[in-house]
Amino acid sequence: MQRNQLEKILKDFSRCSIAVLGDVMLDEFCWGKVDRISPEAPVPIVQVKTETWRPGGAANVASNLVALGAKAHIFGIVGDDGAGRRLNEALVSDKIGTAGLIIDSGRRTSVKTRILGQNQQMIRVDRENTDNIDYERQKAILGTMLDMADELDGVIISDYAKGVIVDELFKEVVARFRKLGKFIAVDPKLKNFPMYKKPTIITPNTKEAESALGRIFDKEEDVMKGGLDLLKNSGADAILITRSEHGMSLFEKGKPPVTIPTRAIKVFDVTGAGDTVIGTFSLGIAAGCSMQQAAEVANLAAGVVVGIIGTASASGDQILEHYDLSFGRAVTAG
Structure with missing residues (x-):
């Protein structure tokens, strides 16, 4: 992909509007330092200095869309609690549409707390309700x-x-949205x-793809066969397998598989990388890209966020800068 093509695609994101349906959560980060071991058990003591919060899960997908200049609308469930209110405030602050965010007083808001010492994650604590929502909520x-529906280009299902x-x-x-001609992207x-x-399209990572098929991908040919099998089994138009250091492989109906090499320069934290991939890919489709072009842009965006500690999103400028670094272009200030 040429740089001018990438610039146009990123610019076109601003006219896109996407619904994100799924499990919203609040990501909490406790930042501190470790300088001793607990006398109560052989574990480090983290002296917390700062706490930060970010939209997580499906809400992070929506944040990724907005960071790229698009409109995003979130659909999901939160509890009538402090975490739910904090999450709602964060979504409104990010200019994410919350008309589809339902408050359920009988359910707690999902919170994932990450405790970090010297910028290294020490432990994660999850507080959540995983019961299926009832018919009325559905x-x-x-x-x-x-x-x-009329104002949406497509739907991301973030499960x-x-x-x-x-x-x-x-x-x-x-059924309803495909009949309306909208795309449906699934993060499984x-x-x-x-x-x-x-x-x-469905966007599993390697482990998810292996587990769905009940076999391990030992060789490249295993990945190729696995992707084609998932394509056939699901009836999807395409499968995009994200493969960490091996990049990602795209399987489309009626086309040969395509593998896109990773563009990550440094990897600090993979938190939310899958959210970035499906969000950027979906915007590419909404902006009129081919699936391969959309995957290439998503690959660049993923390369940005894995170089950031904590739940993160990539902006258009960051993606362009990452493109320049990845392909050896000179980057100048100003």
């Missing part, structure tokens, strides 16, 4: 999505297996893989 989410993405809701969203979770039938 109906409310679908109704709000359909009310907004963390926390109870929002259930079979009935998934089928309704895919192994537990629900058999559910994902006939979306536009």
